[in-house]
Amino acid sequence: MAVDASLAGRIFPPTPPYDVTERAVSDFAVATGTPYTIGDPAPATFPIVVAFRAMQALLADPEVGIELHRVVHGQQRFVHERPVAVGDRLTATLTVSGLRQIAGTDIVTTSSAITDQVGVLVSTAEATLVHRAEAE
Amino acid sequence: MTGQPTLSPATYPVVRADLVAYAAASGDPNPIHQDPDVARGVGLPDVIAHGMYTLALVARYVDEQVGAPGRIAELGAKFTKPVVVPESGTEVEIEGTWRDERTIALRVTCAGERVLGNPVAVLRG
Numbered sequence: 001m002a003v004d005a006s007l008a009g010r011i012f013p014p015t016p017p018y019d020v021t022e023r024a025v026s027d028f029a030v031a032t033g034t035p036y037t038i039g040d041p042a043p044a045t046f047p048i049v050v051a052f053r054a055m056q057a058l059l060a061d062p063e064v065g066i067e068l069h070r071v072v073h074g075q076q077r078f079v080h081e082r083p084v085a086v087g088d089r090l091t092a093t094l095t096v097s098g099l100r101q102i103a104g105t106d107i108v109t110t111s112s113a114i115t116d117q118v119g120v121l122v123s124t125a126e127a128t129l130v131h132r133a134e135a136e
Numbered sequence: 137m138t139g140q141p142t143l144s145p146a147t148y149p150v151v152r153a154d155l156v157a158y159a160a161a162s163g164d165p166n167p168i169h170q171d172p173d174v175a176r177g178v179g180l181p182d183v184i185a186h187g188m189y190t191l192a193l194v195a196r197y198v199d200e201q202v203g204a205p206g207r208i209a210e211l212g213a214k215f216t217k218p219v220v221v222p223e224s225g226t227e228v229e230i231e232g233t234w235r236d237e238r239t240i241a242l243r244v245t246c247a248g249e250r251v252l253g254n255p256v257a258v259l260r261g
Contacts (some may be wrong), residue, residue, distance in 0.1 A: 024161070027157075027160070027161040028161040028162065028192075030157065030161075031154065031157035031158040031160070031161040031162075031189075031192075032154075032158065032161075032189065032192035032193060032195075032196055033148065033154075033193070033196055034192070034195065034196040034199060034205075035196075035199060035200065035205070036205070040205045040206070041205050041206035043192060043195055043196070043199070043205070044195035044198070044199075044208035044211050044257075045188060045191050045192045045195050045211065048162060048188050049161075049162055049163055052162065052163055052164055053163070069178065072215075073186075073187045073188070073215055074214065074215060075212070075213070075214045075215065075253075076187065076188065076191060076212060076213065076215070077210070077211070077212025077213075078208075078210065078211050078212065079209070079210050080208065080209050080210070080211075083205070083206035083208075126212070128214075
């Protein structure tokens with residue numbers, strides 16, 4: 001089934017606050033082999049942890065009509081206003097910036113604004129999700 | 137094009153244990169990145185790396201090349217081909233070229249094929 005056409009432009013509620021801990025940043029750096037010393041800023045792709053939570057809310061919404069096993073991450077881009085740091089309390093607010101269909105495949109573009117505890121923008125994470133058509 | 141200084145290439149080994157660690161650290165538990173049976177069940181040749189794992193390697197490469205963390209202002213790519221990770225592991229090769237004084241264009245390959253489309257990092261001014 002196709003994704004609901006009214007999805008374009010929809011803004012999802014902000015995700016619950018996520019506290020960036022030394023442990024979380026260290027685990028992320030270790031998993032990707034990124035050089036990291038205590039006190040360093042978080043790796044540049046670390047904000048995906050928060051953006052991913054916003055994407056999961058989109059994917060799990062039954063009204064949206066996305067079937068999880070048909071979704072592929074097509075594209076990702078970050079624009080950082082500043083690096084994420086331990087002690088940040090981050091929230092992501094996802095907007096569906098576009099929706100198009102090519103041969104039964106839905107291309108959903110999203111933009112998640114990641115803000116800190118005082119509401120200042122830290123990073124924008126743009127993700128393209130490809131929802132493949134059902135095999136007939 | 138000529139006259140663009142090329143950065144040193146780097147080769148990063150990737151094994152399944154890395155993907156398990158990344159799944160935990162990133163909060164993405166999709167089993168196609170950990171379980172070969174599930175991966176094959178959806179038509180993949182084997183377990184594949186998270187696209188975001190590969191993009192994290194690009195960020196790591198840029199950090200290593202510029203010698204400091206936190207310099208990346210923009211980073212993006214298309215996930216054009218999966219990085220297939222067999223039991224024996226694989227390798228991701230990354231090479232960057234300065235496009236201008238703040239912008240690094242990257243070439244990211246696995247088994248000789250490009251896996252990211254137009255990966256670019258822009259450093260803070």
